[in-house]
């Protein structure tokens with residue numbers, strides 16, 4: 082079953098066509114990767130799903146129901162949570178405050194579950210979030226989304242600015258999060274890392290899907306290799 086279905090989605094802002102005829106399905110407990118270079122529309126697609134941008138055409142169905150037109154907070158309440166690009170943590174607040182902000186009364190069980198995934202954060206609960214390393218800030222950003230127990234997690238460039246070792250760590254963690262029953266849509270420029278963990282993937286160029294298939298197919302496609310894997314077909 083698909084938890085999220087995007088059908089013929091288009092987005093126009095002013096006179097600019099940002100997204101055109103985007104269709105993709107996220108299976109329940111699946112990882113779907115959206116690949117592409119800078120500025121092709123990946124973040125805009127995420128923003129359409131989370132209700133920040135309103136698509137000009139098409140549908141976004143969550144558990145079979147079209148969510149286009151709903152407000153961001155309604156989409157969050159339905160169970161679609163985004164860990165945004167650039168992390169957007171509150172650097173002058175503590176790690177604990179960042180994790181618990183906006184979530185109503187503190188849910189200890191949720192906190193324990195999230196901290197179980199991120200032992201590094203557990204050691205730094207009282208510390209100012211601004212003093213965390215880049216990788217830890219990324220964990221905090223994902224952890225904050227998980228505190229709301231989403232069904233669908235939207236990850237925008239989780240590897241951005243991280244050292245290769247940390248990229249591996251973050252992607253292993255995404256796999257672990259999926260194993261806990263979440264469905265994950267991940268936007269990435271790091272095609273190699275994303276294809277390693279994804280079930281399916283799409284490549285976006287100029288606001289359009291130019292390739293779509295299983296992650297295995299895409300990883301062994303010479304066009305993907307040339308454009309996104311530095312000429313090497315990825316070992317899967």
Ligand SMILES: Nc1ncnc2c1ncn2[C@@H]1O[C@H](COP(=O)(O)OP(=O)(O)OP(=O)(O)O)[C@@H](O)[C@H]1O
Nearest residue numbers: 094097099117118119120121122123124125126166
């Ligand atoms: N609010 C907006 N107003 C005008 N143009 C916008 C707006 N949001 C996005 N765009 C344009 O849409 C295009 C796609 O941007 P988007 O941020 O979605 O790309 P991206 O693939 O996520 O790139 P990046 O990896 O740099 O975030 C860009 O040309 C951008 O300038």
